[in-house]
Amino acid sequence: MSIRKPFLYQKLKSIVLFFSGFCSRVVLTILLPRFFLYFSCLISGAAFASYSMSFTGGTFYGPGKMPDVGMPNGHISVIELNENLLGETPFFNNGALKPNIGSSKNSDVWGSGVLSDGEQYNEYMDGGVVDVGNGALKLLSLVTRDGKKQGRQLYQLDKECNWEIKTDLAMDPGFEHGIIFAKDLVITTGIIWAPSSLQSQMKIPGGVDSAGSLPSGVPALGKVGDYDLDGKLDGTLVGAANIPVDHIFYPGAAVVQTRDFKTDIPLTSMDAAVFSILSAENYKYVFAKILKGKTQTPEQRKFYQDNMGIYLSDLRHRLLNSIRHLDRQKQKEDVSSLIVKISSMVKSLEKINQEEMRSVFESGQELKELLAQLGNISKTMKSSLSYQCS
């Protein structure tokens, strides 16, 4: 004979089980990471402060053969960082109540606080509406809660002092089947390479190996520093992903984004100068690829030939930016030898004119010497950076 437990007991038991499951989920996914973050900062003596970031431009390449388009403006209203630029944007969502992200009001298709599949997104992050393919699709760029980070966005400096952002991105066209997810996405101020299509990676036919005007395998370069000379951190973030192979839009195709950003994070002149040099040093990866001419596809070779002038000009711009910040630092410490060395590199760059650029692809001797100099200066200056790069 079985003994039936009283009804009230059954009810109480189910309520307790529900809340313990709920609480354990909240603890594991929200409270515990924040605890470790704060605890580590407590031990290191670092303090958290809240900042914001604005997206001011950039380019969306792809997917596939779709034409390149400009990135919209956007905003991250809360970034909690310690003194090593380590931190996160915590998850926040209050549904249809204010505040809401501005871009969701651009169209009737986007509900307040939820994606088209009903999942919540982080209302601290408004990535703007990307007009993909020049009118083909309008995608609202958001951080979804449906990912390992549970809607948070994480920030850190990598070992080469590029600033990394880890996120679970969703690009929502306004209906569920059209949402493009890029989970565990890493966006950086360093360098990324345009991926090949998933079909090519899986060695099956049907892939398109370009992201807009970028053939697969060519770089997109970010940067970090203070390029508008306002005393605050700014730069360019770059990221790449593939549309899932079972998606309805351009399945498997590669997408690359560059996003210019500004923040209200204060940056000293010395740190800005060092960041500029370290960002310039990322060109060593680009030129290493270029100088290995035999491994290039015809599309890649043409791309490098067409963009060589832009690379050299941008490299020069980064070096000049470093000089400008070192100039501001002159009164505090003796940086004159550094200024002389960097100025010498700028002059070398100016000498590589259009005629000689063809020879870059033949032997690249001037570039190799320049990169060697840049490496030496970078090593010297890195020790002056007030941030610790992991």
Add this chain to the structure above:
Amino acid sequence: MYSSTKYKSLLMFVTGLVCFQLYLGAAHAAKLWSTSDSYLGSGEFYGPGAFTAKQPLFEIELNNLSFFTDVNFVTPFVNNAGAEPNICGEKEFKGEVDGKLSNGIAVNENADICSAVIAGTHMLIGVVDGGPHQGQQYNVTMDDGNIVMTMDLALDLGIGEKGVIKLPFYGTTGSLEVPASLQTLKGEKNGVDQAGKFAAGTKLEGRIGDFNNDGWIDGTLVAVGHMPLDSPIYPGQPYAMHRNFETDIPIKGVLYGNVKGLIANKHVTLW
């Protein structure tokens, strides 16, 4: 009473008439096709909008073309659900083979259309029921000898009603101009006024004749249009196509393709 000789002549005449009628009946069930094996290939799709990559046009076979005059025909609506024959695209595309698009609209299975990748997106394409043409495809020959082809076409992304894009199709062997976007036509500023490499206003020319000299009518249809404003992709943006086609309709046929010859030769007409 008839002599045996006269009886035989009468029998031969009636037999000839019956055969002629049977020929007529068989000739009514003509066929038009546009495939990669056609003369000059199936053709090319342009756009929509700023999508400029080269796109071969999806293949199509129109079966059982039924002439309701000597120069005009209709592709009658036929649909037997999941039973064969089914259109090529359904077998290629994801989902159930049931004679319908993913929103439940039936397709005309006499218009055997293969699926296509348009602007990077794989689509099921069909001539659909429920529109003004009631699933049929009409072909009319104009006074200048050019043909006009109309039908209710739909592109299906396979995700239900939201992903079914209805395109009223108007094609001709004459000429058409690439239109501006619907946004521009409405006076808005964000329109993309091109169909692939063709800017709005570009004139596209078709042709009809026997260009491969095989004795049957062939040619090129041109068609232009807009993606609807509620389309999930390229809303309001123009597209265009060159459709090369072949037929089994003789260029110097008794009844088709050579009306002047018909009158001159005083062949029997049954209407």
